[in-house]
Amino acid sequence: MAELTRRIGLSLGADICWPLCFEHLMKRLNLRVPHQGDTLRFEVERVAIQPFNLKEPVGYDVVVDRLTHWMHSQREWIKKGIVMDGLYVFNNPWSVQSNEKHTTYAAMTKLGMPIPETWMLPAKQYSEDQVDARVTLKRYARLFDLGKIGERLGWPFFLKPYDGGGWRNVTRVKTAKEAWAAYDESGKSVMHAQASVEGYDAFVRTIGFGPQTRHVSYAPDAPLHDRYTQKVDFLPKAEAEHLRKVTLTINAFFGWDFNSCEALRRNGTWHPIDFANPCPDSQVTSLHFHFPWMVKSYLRWTVFCAATKRPMRKTLDWEPFYQVAALDLPYAEKLDRYARLADERFETAKFDEFCATHLKHLDAEASEFFATSEAKEAVRQKVAALFPAHEVEQFTELFWKRIQAWRAAGCP
Ligand SMILES: Nc1ncnc2c1ncn2[C@@H]1O[C@H](COP(=O)(O)OP(=O)(O)OP(=O)(O)O)[C@@H](O)[C@H]1O
Ligand SMILES: [Mg+2]
Secondary structure, three states: OOEEEEEEEEEOOOOOHHHHHHHHHHHHHOOOEEEOOEEEEEEEEEOOOOOOOOOOOOOOOEEEEOOOOOOHHHHHHHHHHHHHHOOEEEOOHHHHHHOOHHHHHHHHHHOOOOOOOEEEEOOOOOOOOOOOHHHHHHHHOOOOOHHHHHHHHOOOEEEEEOOOOOOOOOEEEOOHHHHHHHHHHOOOOOEEEEEOOOOOOEEEEEEEEOOEEEEEEEOOOOOHHHOEOOOOOOOOHHHHHHHHHHHHHHHHHHOOOEEEEEEEEEOOEEEEEEOOOOOOOOOHHHHHHHHHHHHHHHHHHHHHHHHOOOOOOOOOOOHHHHHHHOOOOOHHHHHHHHHHHHHHHOOHHHHHHHHHHHOOOHHHHHHHHOOOHHHHHHHHHHHHHHOOHHHHHHHHHHHHHHHHHHHHOOOO
């Protein structure tokens, strides 16, 4: 009986709090997972940025990637690891690179999801170095009337970048004049005009992590640290299940192990509006009460993928979803079928059994850990990186209090 080591790499950018907690918890758990007569041990390491030889194996079984959407040398390292060394990565890097918000709206509309009506607009400006822009636009660009598009969509509507993130350039416009003003400001950004879900009565952000999901009631107008509310079990069971299916369908379709899906409920219908976030917010400064769930989800899915040597799906394989979309069935029944495909792709049943067998002590360990000075120090370090010095104490205490509220509530 041999001891085998599974190596987990953390590819990090500005992350501070969750990796610290992840590393502390892994140490406390000190896992030994029986596997085909051997025992698996787990090593966690932060991935270094350095030159690499294509023929040298990457040396990890799983990489949790939060960096390569903007650090391109590392993105190429990760792709090479997948195609040459059998590496498993969250998320599929080709899908992150190529599937913007726009494709996600288009594909999920095709699958039947009630995505608000969306138009794409040609950019307002082009770069000086796009030498053919002038002649091309002169020949082929058609003048258009944003006011008429507004009439088709209904007022107000949203103007936002087709590849959005962080509420950059998002404007709710109420008149043609406001629409033109926002468009004139948009510069080189390629913009969407999207019908607004007016009068919604619930806003949920569902975080998906492998087969795990968590629904958070979201308050978009609150200050950043209060947007994730601390409500739990606020959704009727059927609606929670509906949003689970929507989120897992999106994530399985695009090969995203972790992502979040924003949906608005109006007249009983859930409209997904923003679900291309394949490196979702994981910071205690926004998640606070939900942060321990996030850390545990990282840990469970990472250990599962490493232990079982889950094979990376190198290509996306959309056909089974399109085959369901083409059936003459109501949307709810199609969604059931999409979700079944997603559960197969995420190995939900196998994952649940793995956690029940090998990670059953995680909840108790996490509850204990999130009362320790190490955990509090991780919170403090993140707060210190984001807040002005005179607010560090106050906000560390605030987020810590919310984590303790999570413990007091029985770690939901
Ligand atoms: N179609 C819509 N109907 C109603 N509200 C919308 C719509 N689109 C956007 N919003 C509002 O604008 C906010 C920002 O839009 P969106 O989430 O698409 O942008 P983003 O830059 O991707 O945001 P994030 O910070 O979540 O990445 C949403 O959280 C929501 O409050
Ligand atoms: Mg959003």
